[in-house]
Structure formats: C-alpha cells, structure tokens
Amino acid sequence: MPRIRLLMCPEKRRSLMLGCHGNNASTSIRVLSSLRPNMLPVGRSKISKRMVQNLAENICKQVAHFNKGEVECLIREFHVLLEEPTNPARPIRGLDRWKFRGFLHHTFGLTDDTIMDGVFRTFDKDNDSFVSVYEWIEGLSVVLRGTLDEKIKYCFHVYDLNADKYISREEMLQMLRYSLRLPGEEDPYDGIKDLVEITLKRMDRDHDDRLSLDDFAMSVKEVNHVLEAFGTCIPNATRIETFEQRVFQTGPLDGALVLSPVFSAASVGSIATRWQCD
Template sequence: MSEMSAMTKKMIQNLAEKLCKQAKHFNKTEAECLIRLFNELLEGQTEKRVGLGLDRGKFRNILHNTFGLTDDMIMDRVFRSFDSDNDSYISVKEWVEGLSVFLRGTLDEKIKYCFEVYDLNGDGYISREEMFHMLKNSLIRQPTEEEPDEGIKDLVEIILKKMDYDHDSRLSYSEFEKSVREENLLLEAFGTCLPDAKRTLEFEQHAFQ
C-alpha cells in the first residue's frame, strides 16, 4: 500500500510540474494541491466515470456551493468553458487550467473567458437574444411587475447603446473587450460567471493549506 501511495505521490508531483507550466498562475505546490482536491472530488463519483473526470453535476455543485454561482444557464456555460475538449467531463488538466483563469486570471484572460461564457451559440457574437435570455435568468423579478420582460428588453437596449460601437445590435469580441477595458464593471454584465474575492480567498485557503 505504501508503495502504491508513494507512486501516486510521484505521479502527482510530475503532473503538477507539467500543469503549472500551462496554468501559469499556480506554482508547483498549488498545482499539486489542486490535483489532490480533484482526486478527492472524483471519489464522490461512481466508478465508471472516474477515468474521465468530473461530470457536469459534480462540477455544477462545486460552482454553486463553493463559488456561489446560481444561474443554471451560466453554470452550464462555465462547464463548457472548462471542458476544452468537449467530452462532457472536466479532466485534471482542464480543472487546473480552468481554475487558473477562474481564480487568478488577468483582465485579458477574464475578458476572453466571460465572452466565451456569454456567447451562448459560439458564433463569435453576443446577440440581443442571448443578452435577453441571460438577463432574464439572472435578474430577480419583482412579483409586482406586470411586464418583467419589458424591463429586461429596456436593459438590453441600454447595454447595446453603451457597448455596441458599430450599431449592428450584437457585441463582437472587440466591442466587449473595449467596453470592459473602459469600464471594468461590465466584465460580468450578463450574469455572474466568476467567483467574488471572498469566495476565491476561502477556496484558496482551503485548497492550498
């Protein structure tokens, strides 16, 4: 048994060395901690999935319970953003690389990540319809509102006025990037898809202890 765990330890160290080069915001020790955490999370899944990685349900639980994300549509998009090979599982490599941007990304990386999350159909634009769907999901409706959809439509128009520089009723990546650079608060304009500072700190304190 001890030989087995020593081998596993060595494997974790080798993997961490490789991954911390790709996920540049973590050092080797932090990458090792994230690999261990990943392995712990996998143990909660049924055996047949273990070789593949974290499934959607497990990953969404982490997004919700650990990082405070609440919107189903956004959580699904975050899952897809992490799942870079589109096999419906988060591998250990995708886990460490995804968290590198999710927790410690530069503004550039976060702009790219948020745009990817918000571009629901992956066509390179955030359309008026996509904005409407995301805002409708993420805004808390007041029971007294007779036409809540009208308020959301108005909000979409306000956002387009501010961010849609070429007036084609959709946001390209360069428009999104330009808007966020001018006003950082617009980074998560269409719904929360990054953890706040408190949640990030709590996760890192727990993971890297």
C-alpha cells in the same frame, strides 16, 4: 506499486500497467513521467506523491498563475471531487456537468443555470462533456488569478451561449431575464428588454446588433463593472480567499489524501442607470 486505472485508451493503459507492475523502480518512474496532464488516475485508491508531483510538473509548464505546490494541491482537490459516489461500472473521464455545477454552486456561490452551463462549456475546451484535471486547473488559473484580458475572454465565452463568437440580443435577454429575476417576482421581460437595448447601444462599437469579443473588451476596459454584465461567472474575493485557504493550506507534500466534502448577477441596473444619465 498498486494497480491504478488511467484515463487513456485501453492499449496505452495495458502497456503502462506492465511498467507499473515491474520490479524495476526506474521503469515505474519513467512511466509516471510520461503521463500527459489529462491522464489522471481514478478510482477509490489514494494518489501517490510521485504521481501528483509528475503531473503537477507537466501542468506547470502549460498553465500560468500557479506554482508547482499549488498545482499539486489542486490535483488532490480534483481527486476529492471525483471520489464522490459514482457508478463503478462507468469509467470516469473527469468532472461531468452535474458534479462541476455542484462545485460552482457550493464553492463559488453561482446559482444561475444558464451561466453555470456557460462556465462548464468554457472550462471544457475539448468539448467531450467532461472537465479533465488539466482543464480544471487551466480554468481556475483564470477565474482565481487571471489578468483582466484573460477574464474578459473567459466571461465573453461564458456569455456566448451558442459558441458562434458573438453575444446576440437574444442571448443577452435570456441571461438577464433569469439572473435579475427575484424569487416571487413576475417575469420582468419588458424591463429586461429595455435594459438589453441600452446595453447593446453602449457596447456595440461596430453597430452590427451583436457584441464581438472586441466590442466586449473595449467596453469592459472603459467601464470595468460590465465585465460580468450578463451574470456572475467569477467568484467574489471572499469566495476565492476561502477556497484558496482551504485547498492550499495543507501544503503540497502532505502524504495522505484526506477526503472531505467539497463544500450573483452583476449590478447591471445601476450601470444602465449611469448610461441613461450620460
């Protein structure tokens, strides 16, 4: 079995390398089976079928909405993203902010920098500035196929820019100021400020001048369109279908890893108009 580089501490890596280089096939299989979901082999070599299958099996036990075959395909897609040119002297821990934002832009059509940073922060559950393979698949399970409750929590965390468990008036203003501004237009600050006041008045159920997760959830369940009220952070149905067809169409058991290039704010104005007319 060829040498592989693993995302783990040096001591653990050395012990696993010894197992992988042994002549006993069962030892190698036990080593692969012991890998945690975030231990993805990186580098320029292919991922073996056995490695993908064992990793997928572990992830399937913890992540909903994908079957084992689909998880295998997503692991391979993650590896494709990591195979883009990197500094060979720097260890790869996962998708960094810039690679992840590139994926969001080219694949899902997201364009707002503030929102894309929020999506990255929401995927990066352990706050290590990288999205691991497990975090990647867990996040996509919600974005692509999540329930309404899961998507409510996801969007709320994206919009909670300072991660204090509330969406403040200032955060609303920051997100809407850029997501609703068209190229060549003047800064619509005054209009956005009025929109924020209308939105806050309607969604702030406990009248504390900020939105909690409960405030946000109740508002979305009453008016579903406000799920992405502060900026688009979930791809539309066409983008989702295109991504799933491209990633899943090859099937989970294909032997070769083919390296190929990986490649809007919600209608808040209309919602606010409806609210004003109520």
